[in-house]
Amino acid sequence: MPDHRNMKWPAHNLKKARAADRRKLAEWLAERELDGLLNDAGGTTTGSEPPADAGASNDLYVRDTVRAGDIRLLMPRSGLGAIDSPVYVAALPGGVAEEVVAVPFGRYAVPALPTEWKTGMKQAALRVLCFWNAHRVAVDQFPPSWRVKRLTARQVTAWTEVRCQVEQGSELPGGVQNRIGPPLLHPADPRHAYVAEEQERVNPYFTAGKVNALTTSEEEGLYLTEWRSDPVDWLMAAEGREKYGVAAFIYATEDEAVVVAVYEEETDRVRVRIMNRDGFLCHRFDGGHVESIAGGRSAPIRSGLTTAPTRMVSSLEYIVDRSGQRVRLQRRYRETPNS
Amino acid sequence: MDNGNKHLTTEQAWRTWRAACAVDLCPPSDAVVLRAFGAQRFRFYLDRYASRTGHRPREGQTLRVSEDKDAWHFLETHAQAGATREGKRYKDWLFARAEQGTDTETGTDTETGTDTWLRAVESGASLLMRDAVREYLRREHAAAFMESLQRPASRGDDTAYTLEELIPDQVDPLGIVEAREWNELGRATAESYLATMTARERIALWARANSIALSDPDLTRWAACGKSALHDAYTQCVKRLCAEIKRSYAAESPAIWVQLARVTLERLNGLLFQKIMAEKGAARFFKKKGIRPNAGPSEHEMART
Numbered sequence: 199m200p201d202h203r204n205m206k207w208p209a210h211n212l213k214k215a216r217a218a219d220r221r222k223l224a225e226w227l228a229e230r231e232l233d234g235l236l237n238d239a240g241g242t243t244t245g246s247e248p249p250a251d252a253g254a255s256n257d258l259y260v261r262d263t264v265r266a267g268d269i270r271l272l273m274p275r276s277g278l279g280a281i282d283s284p285v286y287v288a289a290l291p292g293g294v295a296e297e298v299v300a301v302p303f304g305r306y307a308v309p310a311l312p313t314e315w316k317t318g319m320k321q322a323a324l325r326v327l328c329f330w331n332a333h334r335v336a337v338d339q340f341p342p343s344w345r346v347k348r349l350t351a352r353q354v355t356a357w358t359e360v361r362c363q364v365e366q367g368s369e370l371p372g373g374v375q376n377r378i379g380p381p382l383l384h385p386a387d388p389r390h391a392y393v394a395e396e397q398e399r400v401n402p403y404f405t406a407g408k409v410n411a412l413t414t415s416e417e418e419g420l421y422l423t424e425w426r427s428d429p430v431d432w433l434m435a436a437e438g439r440e441k442y443g444v445a446a447f448i449y450a451t452e453d454e455a456v457v458v459a460v461y462e463e464e465t466d467r468v469r470v471r472i473m474n475r476d477g478f479l480c481h482r483f484d485g486g487h488v489e490s491i492a493g494g495r496s497a498p499i500r501s502g503l504t505t506a507p508t509r510m511v512s513s514l515e516y517i518v519d520r521s522g523q524r525v526r527l528q529r530r531y532r533e534t535p536n537s
Numbered sequence: 538m539d540n541g542n543k544h545l546t547t548e549q550a551w552r553t554w555r556a557a558c559a560v561d562l563c564p565p566s567d568a569v570v571l572r573a574f575g576a577q578r579f580r581f582y583l584d585r586y587a588s589r590t591g592h593r594p595r596e597g598q599t600l601r602v603s604e605d606k607d608a609w610h611f612l613e614t615h616a617q618a619g620a621t622r623e624g625k626r627y628k629d630w631l632f633a634r635a636e637q638g639t640d641t642e643t644g645t646d647t648e649t650g651t652d653t654w655l656r657a658v659e660s661g662a663s664l665l666m667r668d669a670v671r672e673y674l675r676r677e678h679a680a681a682f683m684e685s686l687q688r689p690a691s692r693g694d695d696t697a698y699t700l701e702e703l704i705p706d707q708v709d710p711l712g713i714v715e716a717r718e719w720n721e722l723g724r725a726t727a728e729s730y731l732a733t734m735t736a737r738e739r740i741a742l743w744a745r746a747n748s749i750a751l752s753d754p755d756l757t758r759w760a761a762c763g764k765s766a767l768h769d770a771y772t773q774c775v776k777r778l779c780a781e782i783k784r785s786y787a788a789e790s791p792a793i794w795v796q797l798a799r800v801t802l803e804r805l806n807g808l809l810f811q812k813i814m815a816e817k818g819a820a821r822f823f824k825k826k827g828i829r830p831n832a833g834p835s836e837h838e839m840a841r842t
Contacts, residue, residue: 199726199729199730199781199782199785200722200725200726200729205786205789207789207793208710208711208714208715208716208718208719208722209710209711209715210708210709210710210711210715210719210796211708211709211711212706212707212708212709212792213706213707213708213709214706215701215704215705215706215707216704219704220700220701220703220704223700223703223704224700228675229671229675232586232671232674232675233671235585235586235589235590236582236585236586236667236670236671237667259629259633269618271618271626271627271629271630273630273633274630274633274634274637274661282664283664283665283667283668284616284627284630284665286618305668307672307675321617321618321619321624322615322616322668322672323616323618323627324618344623344626344629344630345623345626346618346619346623346624346626347618347619347623347624380704381704383703383704383705383707383795383799384698384702384703384704384705384779384795384798385775385778385779385795385798385799385802386698386772386775386776386779386798387698387703390772390775391768391772394751394768397750398750398752
């Protein structure tokens with residue numbers, strides 16, 4: 199560890215912690231501790247395969263049509279471990295026909311993270327939505343499940359709007375802010391283990407045959423992190439990455455709700471991440487692209503990631519969503535080899 | 538309840554209950570079997586809680602349900618997602634789980650198919666009851682430890698972080714120059730810390746930074762350990778770093794500790810981007826995955842930010 203004597207810390211302001219956030223965390227930690235006390239010693243999920251389709255109908259399961267607005271209970275996996283209680287998901291509109299966003303409900307009564315939200319539903323299994331662990335899935339590839347409830351049209355609209363607001367990380371309305379979890383700041387926060395558990399509990403349902411599928415996309419030039427499942431990029435924020443990462447170039451929308459970070463490579467393409475201000479991957483522009491002043495375009499944005507020609511990096515002007523709506527970008531600062 | 542076998546319940550009771558809306562609508566002979574089972578599981582989890590915490594109810598409180606039927610009713614209320622039949626699909630979940638033979642214990646030679654099925658459905662119901670008991674304890678017996686900012690946020694664990702540490706005031710550098718100074722501090726700390734890390738810790742940290750699940754079979758093979766050990770390596774590495782920072786700068790605030798830990802981890806990830814190929818077994822891992830390593834920003838680029 200560097201010499202700590204006479205340490206002068208770089209000048210900074212302090213953003214005061216919110217008492218409400220600490221209270222929320224205390225409440226979550228209390229329930230988490232209860233969970234640990236009640237579990238069998240060392241009980242954890244075992245790795246397992248997601249359920250095979252029930253195939254021919256029987257009295258336990260008949261495949262129906264999944265629709266946006268469904269709340270569904272997933273069929274259990276084989277080889278369950280000690281913590282595998284039922285997994286409920288809300289199917290919200292995916293913005294694309296025949297696609298939904300499956301958002302799992304959490305196991306606990308209070309949200310753990312800023313991307314978990316208290317729904318206001320009184321049923322224990324449906325109290326908290328975990329937007330951070332959402333999965334886009336084609337309707338006909340939705341895992342075997344039972345419909346347990348239909349949301350009203352108003353609920354679908356409201357929940358979808360909250361999801362977009364939370365994912366964008368923009369200033370949240372007070373009503374939403376009060377119902378999300380506390381920030382995840384400390385690298386050794388016990389919520390990291392919770393996230394890993396939840397991923398292991400839920401993700402196999404949506405990534406069957408694709409788990410850990412690292413691929414190189416020759417068309418887009420994405421390396422290493424082209425996951426078919428959503429990358430866990432909130433970890434960037436959770437593990438201490440600086441708000442704007444270590445990118446060579448940073449752009450942001452005027453309200454800084456969306457940050458576009460450009461990482462230079464030793465090739466003719468650059469990697470681009472689209473994030474909200476907390477470092478979470480932002481999916482709002484999936485299906486869209488970034489544009490340069492000269493009209494150059496990146497590859498289509500997928501799961502908040504894309505690539506672009508190196509010649510564009512210093513001149514990004516817009517980020518464009520799937521519908522063609524343009525949002526102007528402003529460059530924040532640029533690094534040069536000699537700066 | 539002597540029902541002629543070693544299980545508390547009978548298959549008939551479960552199937553009747555599934556067909557009926559609730560245990561109250563089951564024939565008495567089946568209802569009493571299920572209620573007795575529910576009460577036994579409820580008491581089991583309460584006793585486990587009490588024995589692990591030394592909890593004693595305050596005066597006027599009880600750590601029990603007053604009648605056997607209350608425990609089962611508690612499970613049904615907690616598990617359902619709605620009052621309709623659709624809302625009670627948890628029963629189908631329970632049965633589907635049993636039909637898959639999902640219990641992790643292996644049956645004995647003398648165990649019949651019914652025994653296996655019963656064991657599976659009872660274990661599934663136990664999971665549901667466990668969650669119901671957790672809710673009961675959460676509502677009725679809130680922990681007192683969570684009221685202080687400076688007390689460890691975990692009962693009986695003095696090494697646990699306080700609320701003030703977990704959610705500290707946040708350092709906000711005044712500008713780009715100050716941000717770079719923080720990054721430089723992080724780099725120096727990271728270089729010092731990297732030398733103390735084990736190979737397993739380096740692999741675990743690198744994997745997390747690149748969104749690779751620590752349960753990835755190729756990764757665990759590379760690290761020569763199971764996923765739990767890799768998880769532990771990651772956790773212990775981060776905790777040790779945080780502890781060293783706290784020890785080295787004990788006079789500072791949690792805000793400084795967390796800020797330094799964050800920038801240090803950021804720099805560590807950058808260093809590992811560059812050095813990961815030097816790890817034994819790395820080439821085989823990347824070849825197996827068919828990917829190019831070193832996809833992160835270079836240390837030179839990081840030094841510029």
